[in-house]
Amino acid sequence: MTAVIQTRGLSKRYRRVRALSDCTITVPEGRISALIGPNGAGKTTLLRLLSGLAKPTAGEMAVLGGTPRQDPVFLAEIGYLAQEMPLYRRFTADDHIGIGAHLNRRWDAGYAQDRLRSLNIPLDRAAGSLSGGQRAQVALALTLAKKPGLLLLDEPVAALDPLARRHFLATLAEAVADGGLTVVLSSHLLADLERVADHLILLAASRVQLCGDIETLLAEHHVLVGPRKDTTAIEKARTVVQAVRTARQTTLLVRGNAPVIDPDWESDEVGLEEMVLAYMGQDAAPAPAQLTTVGEDQ
Amino acid sequence: MTWLVWRQHRAQFYVGAALLAALAVLLLITGLQMASQYHSAIAACTANRSCTDQGGLFLGNRAVGFLVIMTLGTPVLAGLFWGAPLVAAELETGTSQFAWMQSVTRRRWLAVKTGWMLLAAAVWGGVISALVTWWSGPNNALHLDAFNNGRFDIMGLVPVAYALFAMALGIAAGTLLRRTLPAMAVTLAGFVAVRAVIALWLRPHYMSAVTVTYNLLRGYTPAGSYWQLGQGVLDPNGHLVPVPNGPAAFGVAMGYLPASCAPLNGGATKVAPSCAQALGRFHGVITYQPAGRYWAFQGIETGIFVLLAAILITVAAVVLLRRDA
Numbered sequence: 001m002t003a004v005i006q007t008r009g010l011s012k013r014y015r016r017v018r019a020l021s022d023c024t025i026t027v028p029e030g031r032i033s034a035l036i037g038p039n040g041a042g043k044t045t046l047l048r049l050l051s052g053l054a055k056p057t058a059g060e061m062a063v064l065g066g067t068p069r070q071d072p073v074f075l076a077e078i079g080y081l082a083q084e085m086p087l088y089r090r091f092t093a094d095d096h097i098g099i100g101a102h103l104n105r106r107w108d109a110g111y112a113q114d115r116l117r118s119l120n121i122p123l124d125r126a127a128g129s130l131s132g133g134q135r136a137q138v139a140l141a142l143t144l145a146k147k148p149g150l151l152l153l154d155e156p157v158a159a160l161d162p163l164a165r166r167h168f169l170a171t172l173a174e175a176v177a178d179g180g181l182t183v184v185l186s187s188h189l190l191a192d193l194e195r196v197a198d199h200l201i202l203l204a205a206s207r208v209q210l211c212g213d214i215e216t217l218l219a220e221h222h223v224l225v226g227p228r229k230d231t232t233a234i235e236k237a238r239t240v241v242q243a244v245r246t247a248r249q250t251t252l253l254v255r256g257n258a259p260v261i262d263p264d265w266e267s268d269e270v271g272l273e274e275m276v277l278a279y280m281g282q283d284a285a286p287a288p289a290q291l292t293t294v295g296e297d298q
Numbered sequence: 299m300t301w302l303v304w305r306q307h308r309a310q311f312y313v314g315a316a317l318l319a320a321l322a323v324l325l326l327i328t329g330l331q332m333a334s335q336y337h338s339a340i341a342a343c344t345a346n347r348s349c350t351d352q353g354g355l356f357l358g359n360r361a362v363g364f365l366v367i368m369t370l371g372t373p374v375l376a377g378l379f380w381g382a383p384l385v386a387a388e389l390e391t392g393t394s395q396f397a398w399m400q401s402v403t404r405r406r407w408l409a410v411k412t413g414w415m416l417l418a419a420a421v422w423g424g425v426i427s428a429l430v431t432w433w434s435g436p437n438n439a440l441h442l443d444a445f446n447n448g449r450f451d452i453m454g455l456v457p458v459a460y461a462l463f464a465m466a467l468g469i470a471a472g473t474l475l476r477r478t479l480p481a482m483a484v485t486l487a488g489f490v491a492v493r494a495v496i497a498l499w500l501r502p503h504y505m506s507a508v509t510v511t512y513n514l515l516r517g518y519t520p521a522g523s524y525w526q527l528g529q530g531v532l533d534p535n536g537h538l539v540p541v542p543n544g545p546a547a548f549g550v551a552m553g554y555l556p557a558s559c560a561p562l563n564g565g566a567t568k569v570a571p572s573c574a575q576a577l578g579r580f581h582g583v584i585t586y587q588p589a590g591r592y593w594a595f596q597g598i599e600t601g602i603f604v605l606l607a608a609i610l611i612t613v614a615a616v617v618l619l620r621r622d623a
Contacts, residue, residue, distance in 0.1 A: 075399070082392060102302060104401045
């Protein structure tokens with residue numbers, strides 16, 4: 001399977017601030033990749049680098065087989081939607097569809113019109129007078145009408161109500177199922193993405209903590225529950241992502257499939273949310289990360 | 299892209315066209331009146347051979363004349379209201395991110411927008427200048443002042459170059475500052491400063507001025523619409539005599555002259571021989587740019603401002619294309 005996105009050591013620095021450090025990810029074709037991380041983790045920076053709107057300070061990347069560049073052929077394949085969902089305030093949805101038709105060689109005006117009509121969004125009212133949710137739908141419809149090979153969506157559902165979110169994500173899933181489309185969408189609402197995403201990129205503190213197919217990642221992680229005791233043996237065999245110790249019990253989230261022989265430990269499968277939250281709690285350390293101790297008794 | 303530019307700016311276009319049309323109507327009506335007034339005055343004075351001094355003939359309506367002088371300020375309007383927001387407003391509202399994520403490169407986006415805006419600025423400056431130049435024809439013939447500061451700046455080619463410069467300054471300021479209002483402020487201040495520096499300190503030196511020393515009693519006036527840069531009186535040693543601050547004759551303070559010159563200060567026209575002899579040791583001096591250099595100066599000044607505009611557009615393009623969007 002070919003990779004639509006492949007980066008190595010990608011970094012972005014704004015004056016003194018590291019927005020993204022040493023980011024190495026691969027996103028295969030046809031995936032819906034959830035880009036997750038706390039605020040300020042570098043999600044927007046990564047998407048802007050992939051779209052070519054920003055240039056990296058270090059590292060390399062291949063997006064759709066080439067470096068992101070100012071070239072109509074490359075731009076035609078990228079659908080990027082910024083978090084602010086920028087639209088011309090005085091222009092109507094129809095005006096925007098007209099702009100798209102003039103600025104793109106490949107453009108499905110009918111698709112955008114049909115989609116907005118079915119959502120009961122007026123095509124003839126200035127964008128500035130639409131509600132936030134309506135504007136988001138217009139911006140999303142315009143991004144989809146471009147028919148790109150790679151969709152980069154920055155918090156696309158944040159402005160939508162729960163029903164609209166579900167509809168939109170279903171639309172994305174359909175579009176991907178039709179083939180030829182790969183999606184990376186960021187959010188810090190994991191529950192939204194769990195339904196449609198089959199790939200995960202987890203950023204925390206400007207670094208990649210996890211990147212891979214969700215199923216594979218879940219298969220690699222386990223929760224070990226056991227008595228309060230020394231964990232050195234386990235740390236040797238596996239990577240401990242998170243350790244929670246109470247007076248009587250130790251709960252470890254571990255990565256790796258080396259067998260645990262000690263019968264005191266009970267191994268359990270991990271949920272996506274549990275796994276993600278464990279990684280999100282980590283600070284600037286690169287993955288695999290240091291031990292964190294939460295809720296230890298005095 | 300052209301379609302988008304038109305769609306975004308057609309309201310501004312209509313406003314600009316309406317202003318030009320209003321100015322055209324006003325100047326055509328008053329201009330035609332003035333032209334006929336001038337021609338009948340010339341016909342009348344030719345009939346009774348009194349055409350020596352027409353300078354006192356007042357042409358035109360005072361308010362319209364004021365409006366014409368005010369066209370000094372019209373070029374900068376292009377930079378303020380069309381140039382400064384061109385890029386800045388899009389960066390401010392984020393719509394540039396919408397435009398740049400269509401299949402159009404940033405280079406082409408900027409080139410097409412800037413190209414049309416510069417053309418609009420040239421038309422704006424050119425139409426106003428053409429109207430003002432035509433309207434001022436009789437006055438120029440009468441007062442021979444087309445080369446003077448303030449008149450030179452509103453006629454001929456230079457208003458086109460000023461408008462191009464103002465537009466480029468607005469676009470560059472907007473691109474660098476990314477905000478419309480500060481860009482407008484910088485455009486206004488920058489335009490006024492550059493125009494003033496060039497008009498007051500650079501323009502007089504485009505070509506070395508002509509200096510003529512002449513007999514005070516005979517006097518000397520260069521031909522046509524010359525541009526006078528300086529005038530004075532030289533004493534017998536060739537030093538400039540201070541400008542008289544009291545009784546004087548032919549621009550020489552009475553203190554330098556014999557008593558026989560005193561009546562001249564009182565308004566007498568006959569010069570006593572001893573006074574003439576004394577005055578003969580002084581010379582008048584005039585420094586000026588001859589009328590024949592008018593178009594050369596227009597060309598040089600146009601070149602300077604077009605070059606400045608080109609530099610500003612280049613800076614804007616380099617910054618916009620290198621910087622993260």
